[in-house]
Amino acid sequence: MSEPKYQNLLLSMPNHGGTMLVNGEEEIYSFLELSKPTGKYVWRFTIRLINFFMRKHYFRYLGNSCTPGLAMSEIDKAAGMLQFDRSKKSCGVIIGNVFGLEPIKDGIVIEADPFMQIEIRPEWERFDDYKLAMSSKYRIRTNRVFALSESIEMRNLNLDGLENWIIPCAHLLNETLKHKTITLGRDLGLLLRNFHEQLGDNYQINGYFKEGQLIGFISYINDGSEVNAMHLGYELEIGTEVHLYQRMMYDLIAYAIEQKKTLLHLGRTAPEIKSTMGAVPVENSFVFFSSNQFIKWALNFYAKRVHKPLQYTLRHPFKTK
Numbered sequence: 001m002s003e004p005k006y007q008n009l010l011l012s013m014p015n016h017g018g019t020m021l022v023n024g025e026e027e028i029y030s031f032l033e034l035s036k037p038t039g040k041y042v043w044r045f046t047i048r049l050i051n052f053f054m055r056k057h058y059f060r061y062l063g064n065s066c067t068p069g070l071a072m073s074e075i076d077k078a079a080g081m082l083q084f085d086r087s088k089k090s091c092g093v094i095i096g097n098v099f100g101l102e103p104i105k106d107g108i109v110i111e112a113d114p115f116m117q118i119e120i121r122p123e124w125e126r127f128d129d130y131k132l133a134m135s136s137k138y139r140i141r142t143n144r145v146f147a148l149s150e151s152i153e154m155r156n157l158n159l160d161g162l163e164n165w166i167i168p169c170a171h172l173l174n175e176t177l178k179h180k181t182i183t184l185g186r187d188l189g190l191l192l193r194n195f196h197e198q199l200g201d202n203y204q205i206n207g208y209f210k211e212g213q214l215i216g217f218i219s220y221i222n223d224g225s226e227v228n229a230m231h232l233g234y235e236l237e238i239g240t241e242v243h244l245y246q247r248m249m250y251d252l253i254a255y256a257i258e259q260k261k262t263l264l265h266l267g268r269t270a271p272e273i274k275s276t277m278g279a280v281p282v283e284n285s286f287v288f289f290s291s292n293q294f295i296k297w298a299l300n301f302y303a304k305r306v307h308k309p310l311q312y313t314l315r316h317p318f319k320t321k
Contacts, residue, residue, distance in 0.1 A: 005223075006071050009198040010064045014190060017060060023076045023083040030064040032095070062096040066191060069115055069228065069265060070221075073098050073287075080106030081289055093299075094289040099282065107287040108299040111309045114281030116266045116274040120256050127254040130278075138276060138317035142250065149247040157205040157217070165207060166192050169217045172233030192231065195219065206251060208234065208244060215239065218248040220255075226263040227256050245270070249277055272312040281314065 010016065010028045019026045062073040073096030076083050084094055098104070101111055124130045131139050157165045170189035195203045199221060208216035216234030220227055229252055234244050249266060256264040266274050271281055288299050 006067060009067060009194065010071060012194045012198050013064050013066050014187065015064065015066065020060065020084070022062065022074060023079060025074065027062055027074065028064070028071075029060040029062050029094075030066075032059055032061050032065055058092040060091045060094050062094065068097070068268065072284075075104065075107075075287065077102070077104045080104075081291060084289065092290055092292055092295060096287050096289075097284060098287055099284050101283050101285050104287050107289050108296065108303050110286045110288070110299075110303050110307055112284050112286050113268040113310045114271055114283055115268055116271050116279040116281055118253065118256075118264045118266065118277065118279045120253075120261050120264060124257045127250075127257055130253060130257060133319060134278075134317045135319050138315075141276065145243045145246045145250060149242040149244060151210060152215070152242055152244065152247065153209045154251060155207050155209060157207045158201065160207075162196050162205060163193075165205065165214070165217075166196065168214050169205060169207075169219075169231075169233060172214070172217055172235065173231055174233070175235065176233040192219070195221075195230065203230075206248070208248065210238060210242075216244050216248065218252065220252060222259075225261055226265065227252065227259075227261050228265045229267050246273065246277075249274065253277065271310070272315065275312075275315040276317055278317050 007028070010030070013030060015030045015032070017029045017031045020029050021027075062075070063071040075096050075098055077098075097112065101109065103109060121130075121133070124133070131142055134142065157169075167189050170192055173188045173192070192205075202222045203219065204222065205217055205219045207214050215238050217232070218229065219231040220229050229249075232245070232248060234248075239245060252264060252266070266277075266279050271279070275281075290296050290299065
């Protein structure tokens with residue numbers, strides 16, 4: 001089965017599809033549900049058409065796209081289609097997210113945006129120690145973020161009763177994602193509620209307030225010695241002005257240091273910004289399997305001719321020893 005500690009979370013998702021045999025083991029799979037709140041009618045119609053085939057389980061996603069990085073696919077890179085012996089005839093495409101970029105037998109590998117993570121150094125006992133490890137250029141940038149967001153108050157929403165804040169947070173998440181095509185589904189409130197109900201106090205949300213009004217949030221999972229940043233949303237106009245995105249990242253770094261964590265996972269978005277904070281990329285890719293020759297041709301065409309991996313400049317904020 002998928003990562004046991006997140007198994008109930010995967011099973012609770014509305015796009016949960018069932019289980020299938022992968023390399024001799026039962027694995028949870030889901031169907032992808034694409035969503036784009038805004039955009040041209042033709043594009044939204046295309047998404048609805050794709051979702052129709054998704055719900056018929058013609059496409060199967062190993063694990064769940066709503067939990068990126070929490071349960072990676074356990075694919076044998078040398079076994080090819082044979083490892084899906086029960087399912088290869090019952091669906092058109094099998095999709096997995098795996099670490100690395102190397103070729104996989106019978107699979108079409110498409111590079112994904114990198115996961116970004118920060119190793120918390122043992123000598124960092126306070127956030128000030130983290131800043132002192134930076135070169136002056138990046139330390140000045142960090143201080144500027146806190147100066148710009150000085151009027152913003154952070155509160156842990158779990159202490160206020162998280163259930164009261166699910167819908168406002170879902171609205172902010174929708175505002176942040178409304179111009180993007182996403183695979184989180186349409187009911188973002190249900191998504192956040194599932195994380196809260198299945199993970200309990202291990203799922204935390206920090207809320208950000210300006211003059212008493214919630215303008216942003218970030219959620220994260222406590223996972224032993226590690227922290228996983230998960231969902232983030234904010235009012236774009238105010239948030240951009242006060243560099244709220246960066247402030248939320250820095251607050252998570254401070255939390256990880258204070259709680260003596262060893263690793264902070266910051267997710268896929270904005271790798272260049274996160275690298276200015278000391279995060280490094282973890283390569284990963286999506287791999288597609290299909291026995292349908294036309295689908296394989298189309299996926300290969302997309303991988304070689306259409307897909308363009310994310311381009312970014314990796315920054316190095318810490319002093320060289």
